[in-house]
Amino acid sequence: MSALTKRPGGAAVAESFATQLLRWARTHGRTGLPWQPPPGSLADPYRVWVSEIMLQQTQVQSVRGYFQRFTDRFPSLGSLAKADLQEVLAVWSGLGYYARARNLHRAAQQIEAAWGGRFSDRAEDWQRLPGVGRSTAAAIVSICFGQREAILDANVRRVLARQVMAQEPWGSAALDQRLWQEAEQRLPLRRQDMPRYTQAMMDLGATVCLSRSADCAACPVVGFCQAHAAGRVADFPVPRAKAPRPSRKAFWLLVVYQNQLGLWQRPPEGIWGGLWTPWDIPAAEPWPQGSEPLTMLRHGFTHFTLEVEVRLISPQTKAGMLSLQRQSRGHGQTLEFRPLVDFLALGLPAPVRRLLASSGLAG
């Protein structure tokens, strides 16, 4: 249950949220965006649709120029539907995520063929078009036709997650389900308020309730915001739960012969490419005879943690050293024996440096 519905007179409070937001939008809403109609005119579904698709992955500032170029070249649904796809992609060039351009082109042809070139005022029709999801469809029909459909883009998700202190993690289906309900409960009752309300929700997330800093003093719906009341704005939205980092095991044998270390140089590709490390004994192989436990190491990589069991062996004779060298060659890791200082100049991974320092082999 949200704060809105828990309070007595939930509908009135919800309406009040919309009222506050609409009042704010009259003076603080963004104006002059190239897809917005002149004051007093109705929005053009073609231009709103193109802008919504462009804004799916791109900020308003970057979209402005591309939108102008695109609608100069394809000023109407018919011109886009008839255009060659290569030309559409060329005009889109630089905006990225080219699937959006392909979907726009294909959807324009479907609107021409299936809807007779007329734009539907029903969100469910729009959602059947390629590249148009639930929130995009709602934005188009609420802005252009005053339908009481709620939007839930990333900015609106953030605002609502803070408004209700949603505990569900970002990106989860549970959060989406919760926030769709919250978004619907806040809609204004009058259809004529919908275009301004939808734009205001977008503007609030884009100009006041930002992801890194929320300007709550300037927020028109601060009175409804649970995160603000609790002084916990920075805790919401709850970040996506991170999967635990898997661990991998390795078995290193440090060979020391007459104050020289036996290390091998790793191939140029892969982990620690080109650096020198101890002999990496394959997991299925036994430790060579005479080795003693030395220490355990842990090293974090981006995608896994390496846990290394390290043993030490110090052959007493040259024959013993050569025997170990032969065995290491059998694993494709020919050990070379040099003073530590030489290896330090050649390059050692950080955990190997730590290992040598902790074992007293390096100062």
Ligand code: SF4
């Ligand atoms: S009060 Fe602050 S945190 Fe809450 S919605 Fe407004 S700007 Fe965002």
